[in-house]
Amino acid sequence: MSGGGGKGGSQTQKAEIPKWVEEPAIRNLARAEDVQKLGYTPYYGVDVAGFSPMQQQAMQSTVNQAQAFGLAPQSMDAMAGMPQTTTQDGITGYSAGSLYDMAVAEAKSRNPEMARRYDQLFS
Amino acid sequence: MAGQAQGGQQVTPNLNTASAQALYGAGAGTAQGMAFQPGQLATTNLQQYQDPYTKQVIDASAQDVLRNAQLGLNQLSGQAQAANAFGGSRHGVAMGEIGRGVAQMLGQQSAQLRSQGFQNAQQQAQQDIQNRLAGAQFRLGASQQMGNLANLGFGMSNTIQDRMMQQGAMQQALQQQLINTAQQRYAERMGLPQQTIGYVSQALGATPTPQTTTTTKQPGLFDYLTLGATAAAGMGMSDIRLKHNIEKVGTLKNGLNIYKWEWKDFAKKLNLPLKTTIGVIAQEVQKIKPEAVKEHESGYLMIDYGAL
Numbered sequence: 001m002s003g004g005g006g007k008g009g010s011q012t013q014k015a016e017i018p019k020w021v022e023e024p025a026i027r028n029l030a031r032a033e034d035v036q037k038l039g040y041t042p043y044y045g046v047d048v049a050g051f052s053p054m055q056q057q058a059m060q061s062t063v064n065q066a067q068a069f070g071l072a073p074q075s076m077d078a079m080a081g082m083p084q085t086t087t088q089d090g091i092t093g094y095s096a097g098s099l100y101d102m103a104v105a106e107a108k109s110r111n112p113e114m115a116r117r118y119d120q121l122f123s
Numbered sequence: 124m125a126g127q128a129q130g131g132q133q134v135t136p137n138l139n140t141a142s143a144q145a146l147y148g149a150g151a152g153t154a155q156g157m158a159f160q161p162g163q164l165a166t167t168n169l170q171q172y173q174d175p176y177t178k179q180v181i182d183a184s185a186q187d188v189l190r191n192a193q194l195g196l197n198q199l200s201g202q203a204q205a206a207n208a209f210g211g212s213r214h215g216v217a218m219g220e221i222g223r224g225v226a227q228m229l230g231q232q233s234a235q236l237r238s239q240g241f242q243n244a245q246q247q248a249q250q251d252i253q254n255r256l257a258g259a260q261f262r263l264g265a266s267q268q269m270g271n272l273a274n275l276g277f278g279m280s281n282t283i284q285d286r287m288m289q290q291g292a293m294q295q296a297l298q299q300q301l302i303n304t305a306q307q308r309y310a311e312r313m314g315l316p317q318q319t320i321g322y323v324s325q326a327l328g329a330t331p332t333p334q335t336t337t338t339t340k341q342p343g344l345f346d347y348l349t350l351g352a353t354a355a356a357g358m359g360m361s362d363i364r365l366k367h368n369i370e371k372v373g374t375l376k377n378g379l380n381i382y383k384w385e386w387k388d389f390a391k392k393l394n395l396p397l398k399t400t401i402g403v404i405a406q407e408v409q410k411i412k413p414e415a416v417k418e419h420e421s422g423y424l425m426i427d428y429g430a431l
Contacts, residue, residue, distance in 0.1 A: 021327060028323040035316040043309050049298035055291030061139070061284045065277075068143035091298050 039122030044097035050085040138283075142276030145269045152266025159259040161252050164245065172244035172251075181233050188232065192225040359398040361405040362423035365390035372401070379403050379411060379431070393421060402426070 017025075051059070059078035066072035085092045108115040174180070199217050203209040363369070366384040373381040383401040390397060405424035408431070409416045415430035 024323055025327060028320055031316075031323075032320045035320060038316065041313045043306055045305055045309065046302050047306070049295045049302055052291040052294035052298070054287050055295060058284045058287035058291055061280070061287070064137065065139040065280055065284070068137070068139040069146075070143075091301055093298065093302060 037122050039119075042097065042100055044095065046086060046088055046091055046093040047096045049091070049093045051079070051082075138276050138280045142273045142280060145273035145276065149266045149270035149273055152262055152269065156259055156263035156266060159255075161256040161259065164248055164252065167248045167252070169241065169244040169248055172247040174240050174243065177236065177240045181236050184232050184236065185229050188225060188228050192221060195221050358396065358417060358425045358427055359402070360390070360395045360419065360423060361402060361408070361426040362419075363404045363406050365395070365397075365423055366404070369404075375403075377411065377431075380407060393423075395419065395421060395423065396425075402428070403431070 056079055063072055063076050063078045067074055067076065083094055086095055196218060199214070199221065200209060203211070203214040203217075208214050365387055366382075367387050369382050369384040371380055372383050375381060381402065382404060385400060386397050403426060405416050405426050408426060409424070412431060415427050417425045417427060419425050
């Protein structure tokens with residue numbers, strides 16, 4: 001809708017949207033509001049593929065080589081110090097899910113007010 | 124580097140261990156070779172190389188000489204008896220000459236045999252030194268070969284490990300690809316509601332949407348002034364048959380509608396007084412104020428704006 005006029009006069013324009021367009025548009029807006037409330041849905045599956053058995057064996061062979069030449073202790077394990085892997089449907093790897101949860105909890109602990117406001121956006 | 128039997132089973136040798144052992148063995152062998160002293164002839168005890176039967180040989184040779192000397196003496200005594208000169212001075216001189224010769228021969232023969240024995244011992248000692256030197260060189264060569272084998276084994280081990288690492292990396296990459304695909308599908312699923320909102324918006328945007336536009340104009344002072352100016356200019360063509368794209372823009376107080384329009388192309392060619400593109404339509408004015416409408420010589424209607 002627009003309006004305007006010259007000296008002493010005026011002109012008004014009114015655009016009317018048909019019902020068959022207006023109704024789905026309104027429904028779509030309502031759906032958008034519902035979607036807006038969904039919030040973040042993190043992925044908790046495997047994120048990074050772990051080393052394959054062949055890779056692990058190659059690493060262990062390197063350790064064995066070092067041990068044979070006196071360059072590593074006999075007790076050394078090639079995979080020592082690596083995080084625990086998880087296996088899902090035959091895929092062995094690492095998930096960042098728990099790290100993510102810890103990061104969120106830490107952020108909430110450090111700034112509860114900010115976290116409350118954030119969560120409120122999706123409640 | 125053959126496999127070792129362990130519990131009745133053949134165990135595959137560990138290449139790394141074998142290489143390391145070969146390297147250490149080569150190092151030890153080389154160190155031994157470097158420290159090897161072959162020995163010198165001058166400081167060698169030749170007694171151990173002497174013929175233990177030298178004395179018997181000398182004694183036997185002396186016996187032979189003495190036996191021959193005895194034969195010579197017997198012959199000399201026989202000749203002296205035959206000449207009735209046995210026991211004479213000439214016989215004594217001859218016997219003395221034989222004795223001197225025998226003594227000289229015995230001395231020479233003994234010295235010669237002892238010299239031969241010494242030379243023989245020297246040669247044997249020299250050969251022994253050569254043999255030890257050759258053995259040391261052989262061991263050095265074996266150590267070098269062992270070092271080469273250690274290097275070869277180390278290289279083979281590295282190559283195998285590299286290949287295993289490469290193939291393992293391919294397997295890992297394949298698994299990572301599966302993970303990435305799963306993540307992508309998860310993200311697609313989670314993003315689907317948001318995406319479907321877009322579908323409706325896109326569909327509405329792509330569909331031609333008819334809009335009803337209502338335009339309302341209230342004529343103002345400016346409009347009347349315009350009309351006045353036109354009227355002052357005199358008669359003007361206003362026949363609806365000459366106009367197109369006619370659009371209502373307002374209404375005068377006397378009920379006459381005000382329009383804007385465009386002149387049709389043929390009208391422009393008729394050399395008519397087409398003075399304005401806003402105003403009234405002659406056919407409408409005819410019904411309310413017919414005195415303001417005149418007919419042009421062309422047959423089309425004109426308006427006398429001064430009479431409105």
